[in-house]
Amino acid sequence: MNSDIRQLEPKQLWNKFADLNAVPRPSKKEERVIAFMKDFGESLNLETMVDEVGNVIIKKPATPGMEDRKTVVMQSHLDMVHQKNADTDFDFDTQGIEMYVDGDWVKAKGTTLGADNGLGVATIMAILESNDIEHPAIEALFTIDEETGMTGAQGLKGGLLEGEILLNLDTEEDDEIGVGCAGGIDVTATRTYNEEDATEIKIGYTIAVKGLQGGHSGMQIHEGLGNANKIMNRLLFDGFENFGLRISEIDGGSLRNAIPRESFATIAVDAVHKEAFELEIKLLADSIKKEYKTMEPDMEVIVTSVDAPAKVMDLGVQEGLTRAIYAACNGVYRMSADIPDLVETSNNIARVIVKDGNIKIGCLTRSSVESSKMDLANMLRATFELTGCEVEFSGSYPGWTPNMDSAILKVMRALYVDLNNEEPHVAACHAGLECGILGTNYPEMDMISFGPNIKGAHSPDERAQISSAQKYWKFVLEILKQIPTK
Structure with missing residues (x-):
């Protein structure tokens, strides 16, 4: 070969x-x-x-x-x-x-x-x-x-x-x-949470967001490619709002400089909501795929019934997490006023891990203007700190x-x-x-x-x-x- x-x-x-x-x-x-x-x-x-x-x-x-x-x-x-x-x-x-x-x-x-x-x-x-x-x-x-x-x-x-x-x-x-x-800077948000026992009336599912193109989180950030972490969060947020969905685990994205292609979650809902939840998440997934049909024709959202997880996230922490990821900037933040068609400042929500009482969210923020880079980094910091996370800046380069x-x-x-x-x-x-x-x-x-x-x-x-x-x-x-x- x-x-x-x-x-x-x-x-x-x-x-x-x-x-x-x-x-x-x-x-x-x-x-x-x-x-x-x-x-x-x-x-x-x-x-x-x-x-x-x-x-x-x-x-x-x-x-x-x-x-x-x-x-x-x-x-x-x-x-x-x-x-x-x-x-x-x-x-x-x-x-x-x-x-x-x-x-x-x-x-x-x-x-x-x-x-x-x-x-x-x-x-x-x-x-x-x-x-x-x-x-x-x-x-x-x-x-x-x-x-x-x-x-x-x-x-x-x-x-x-x-x-x-x-x-x-x-x-x-x-x-x-x-x-x-x-230039760029890594923005990493972490916190711990208490796990709760899932009640006997819960049923379990895994959700997989797959088939996205991924790509370079700098050169391709303006192309409108799907970010698996943001898409997964939409599904989890909707399930929580409408059916009290509880999160057990999330594993989304991989490298800081790659637009996330895949995300996987294990969740639980009350058995009484089984049919309504399955219908709702299918409709939402179809809507998202329709939004991205041009840029992400191979996107898949796969929902599979599994045994209910033994543990789920603390309710208050889960609510804050899903809202923070929803609010956090992903993609182009500002275009250059001086160079035509140049993205000046952007962010990639590259990695989301929720497991065993620990949350870690990794972002790579880029900008050709140092003050704008730090402005967006501080915006992300404030967003995640509002939900109780500790936020670290690292790896800054000019x-x-x-x-x-x-x-x-x-x-x-x-x-x-x-x-x-x-x-x-x-x-x-x-x-x-x-x-x-x-x-x-x-x-x-x-x-x-x-x-x-x-x-x-x-x-x-x-x-x-x-x-x-x-x-x-x-x-x-x-x-x-x-x-x-x-």
């Missing part, structure tokens, strides 16, 4: 991607991929180091005739988002990604593909290994833990890099040149302020027009790129971000376009030829 990937053009790129995808590389468990990358650099007899947090730096001298050009930092992150379909049997800690070709796309079998940011990593590997690609002196920077905290970028010390230009290969539209990005006078931007813009006979889309994005963080220790570095078309990142529908990778590869090679002199 992966052998088909190795036959794709450009082979240098796809072979390195296949090599990389054979190595398990979950965020915060990057030991194997760090060792893999260190061995790779050393096998080429290139200067290779691993810094104190686990970032890998490999340096390659300029090819003959390019010694007078500015040194370029080529940067991508080693970790990948791990998501799989519920019915996919796969262990991300031990297995390599199983890929296949579907027309013009490379996909994975029921899991994320790792093209984010594996294609960027593979690009740099191919250039480091090459003997016939013209390039200036290169400092390859492979950061860790981008997806769950950007701790690699945060831990990179000043003075390790000498490059004047940084090419970040973590953009997912091949007609886009990125010049700015959003945005990347656009520099429209960037010298490398001018080079790349002109090259893109020459190669494609059209203007690129020069824009800031609502994702969290590492450029803003890297710029704190390297403030004079001229930074830009670009990449091939990748769709459905952070979900099992992630796919990379083959023809776009070819277009992108050609662009990379031309950029390296046109790096300005020192």
